[in-house]
Amino acid sequence: xxxxxQSPRHKVTETGTxxxxxxxxxxxxxxxxxxxxxxxxxxxxxxxxYGVKDTDKGEVSDGYSVSRSKTEDFLLTLExxxxxxTSVYFCAIGxxxxxxxxxxxxxSIL
Amino acid sequence: QKEVEQNSGPLSVPEGAIASLNCTYSDRGxxxxxxxxxxxxxxxxxxMFIYSNGDKEDGRFTAQLNKASQYVSLLxxxxxxxxxxxxxxxxxxxxxxxxxxxxELSVKP
Numbered sequence: 001x002x003x004x005x006q007s008p009r010h011k012v013t014e015t016g017t018x019x020x021x022x023x024x025x026x027x028x029x030x031x032x033x034x035x036x037x038x039x040x041x042x043x044x045x046x047x048x049x050y051g052v053k054d055t056d057k058g059e060v061s062d063g064y065s066v067s068r069s070k071t072e073d074f075l076l077t078l079e080x081x082x083x084x085x086t087s088v089y090f091c092a093i094g095x096x097x098x099x100x101x102x103x104x105x106x107x108s109i110l
Numbered sequence: 111q112k113e114v115e116q117n118s119g120p121l122s123v124p125e126g127a128i129a130s131l132n133c134t135y136s137d138r139g140x141x142x143x144x145x146x147x148x149x150x151x152x153x154x155x156x157x158m159f160i161y162s163n164g165d166k167e168d169g170r171f172t173a174q175l176n177k178a179s180q181y182v183s184l185l186x187x188x189x190x191x192x193x194x195x196x197x198x199x200x201x202x203x204x205x206x207x208x209x210x211x212x213x214e215l216s217v218k219p
Contacts, residue, residue, distance in 0.1 A: 035209075040118075042198060042211040043154065058206060090153055097144060097200075097207055101153035 003027040006091050006102035014110055019078040021105050023091030025071075029099075032074040033092040034058075034066065036085075037104075043090065049074055081109045111136055114201050116210035124218050129186040131213050133199030136180070142202035143175055143182045148212065149195045158184060189217045 003026035013019055023032060033048040035058075045058030047066040055066050063085060065077045078085055089105045092098030115134050123129045131145075142161050146154040160166045160173040160182065172185040182201075186193055196212040 040211055042114075042116075043200075043209040045206055045208075048206065059208070097142070097156075097159070097202065099156050101155070104153055 004091060004093050004100055004102045006089075006105050008105060009103065010106045012108045012110065013081055015082055016080050019081050019107065019109075021076045021089055021091075021107070023074045023076070023102060025074075025093045027093055027100075028071060029093040029095070030071075031094050031098075032068065033094075033098050034064075034074070034076045035090045035092065035098075036060065036087040037090060038087050046076065046089075083109050085109055112210070113137060113203065113208045114199055114210040116197075116199050116213045118211055119214040120216050121213055122216045122218060123189050125189060125191060127189050127217075129189045129193065129215055129217065131184040131186075131197050131199075131215065133182045133184075133201075133210055134180055135182070135199075135201045135208075137201070137203055138177075138180060140180075140201045140203060143173070144200040144202075144207065145171075145173060145184045146198040146200060146209075147195045148198060154198055186215075189215075191217045191219050193217050 005024045007022045034046040035043045044060045049055045049068040067075045086109045091102040145158040148154040158173045160175045166173045170187045174183045198212045199210040200207040
């Protein structure tokens with residue numbers, strides 16, 4: 001096990017509600033990443049972090065925010081969920097490229 | 111044009127054959143290239159990376175890079191049914207990895 005845990009694993013919620021996904025690592029990696037995966041699009045980077053309180057945007061950051069107050073935790077927040085954010089979300093840890101991925105969170109927004 | 115392009119497949123090969131997976135990229139300045147494998151319903155796992163022109167071998171896997179043609183490939187020798195998965199190509203652009211949409215490989219017994 002790479003020491004990376006995502007929670008929750010599944011979530012169903014309604015449009016307009018806030019949603020927070022958590023990624024927890026026990027590997028002390030500097031870099032943490034959030035991706036979404038949709039059919040026909042592969043993996044798309046939402047946000048990433050290169051240290052505590054250091055984050056940057058990815059390809060598809062609109063509608064998402066992140067926070068990293070501790071090395072081990074990286075939170076992804078959908079401030080007001082929309083149906084277009086229905087997806088599978090993966091957290092990853094590593095050096096300057098993602099090396100290990102979490103098991104994913106399947107998020108459905110109705 | 112997508113920054114990283116892969117044929118979505120499915121690519122079907124018989125057991126024991128060589129599977130060839132291809133990827134092209136648009137940014138000529140890209141320096142680092144990665145292959146991930148993803149089984150259905152599972153998370154991706156890093157299997158190969160290559161930085162220099164030429165071939166890099168690791169067991170049954172060989173990554174090939176041709177920067178002049180902006181082309182990177184993954185060869186799987188002696189393909190096994192357990193190799194059936196989606197293979198994702200990724201290219202570093204700045205501080206970020208850009209992924210292709212993946213190629214589904216099916217190895218038939």
